[in-house]
Amino acid sequence: MNAIANRQALCEALLRQAREDRDIVLLASDSRGSASMAPFVKELPEQFVETGIAEQNIVGIAAGLAHSGKKPWVTSPACFLSMRAIEQVKVDVAYSATNVKLVGISGGVSYGALGMSHHSLQDIAVTRAIPGLAIILPADRHETRRMTEALTQYEGGVYVRIGRNPVADCYDAEADLDDQPFVIGKAVTMREGGDLTLIAAGETVRVALNAAKRLRAEGVGCRVLNMHTIKPLDTEAIVKAAEETGRIITLEEHSIHGGLGAAVAEVVVQHRPVPMHIIGIPDEPAITGNTSEVFEHYGISAAHVCGVALKLLGRE
Secondary structure, X not given: OXXXXXXXXXXXXXXXXXXXXXXXXXXXXXXOOXXXXXHHHHHOHHHEEEOOOOHHHHHHHHHHHHHOOOEEEEEEEHHHHOOOOHHHHHHHHHHOOOOOEEEEEOOEOOOHHHOOOOOEOOHHHHHHOOOOEEEEOOOOHHHHHHHHHHHOOOOOEEEEEOOOXXXXXXXXXXXXXXXXXXXXXXXXXXXXXXXXXXXXXXXXXXXXXHHHHHHHHOXXXXXEEEOOEEEOOOHHHHHXXXXXXXXXXXXXXXXXXXXXXXXXXXXXXXXXXXXXXXXXXXXXXXXOOOHHHHHHHOOOOHHHXXXXXXXXXXXX
16 A cells, blocks of 8 residues: 655655755645645755745735746645635736646545535635636646646646545556656546546546446446546547547546536536536535545445446446
8 A cells, every 4th residue: 555645745746846946935834744845844944935824825925936936836725725815816826827836735535534624625616717727636646746747847827636645556656657647638548448437536536446447347348537637627538538438427526516527517518418427525514534434425436436337337
């Protein structure tokens, strides 16, 4: 089992980049520990800004640094960064076209036991509606590292959401990404199949891969798309999947309203309508518990996905 959380992989990759590029600046809102950024702060303290618990201020400060030629990366709990500071994200980052990377740490239900105040299950819906802001959810440590490398070369505002705990690898090794490099706005085909398509992002990619394996044992060829970039969305990959497999299931650690499923449905209904099912958190305060418990409760599991898939295929 992988023991490296995506936040740790982010720190390692960002630190490597920051050693070479002194314009990269890390900002934290009393969250350097939660973000696993202590190694960065220890080695490059002159490239670090601590704002304390002040999410609105940290976004404004980052925007100011970007206007001064710096390349700021903000790390703050996703539940607060995407809600309390959303006006600053909209105006200071997106509308002002500043080169700020916003990393929402402990996203989704990572703070499971702390309940709705600390869950971030609306962040994709909110940020997706803001013009000029890219949205990315890396699947595992390997993809997180490659994403970080890509974003240090990307000019513009980005909202990244990562979880708190280690997740099982989706790629066998970093070398696997040499054949499928991280490209912002381009989905990765993790498995081929012609009977239906599973589309997932972030930590649900692993669930989709597990479900595809189960379905293969049932004689079902299941395509798996890792939609790591929710905005800009890979419309071409979605339309192709609809045309070639005829059925789509989306999985997300987010409300079923306004997230990945909604984004995919908007494409499907306008370009190639096919039967589709959205798996995520229903319109209610999510239960408390660890990530596995919450996922299981709401059917974000390989077993439940298989059941939904077989129903779509008329093989209940």
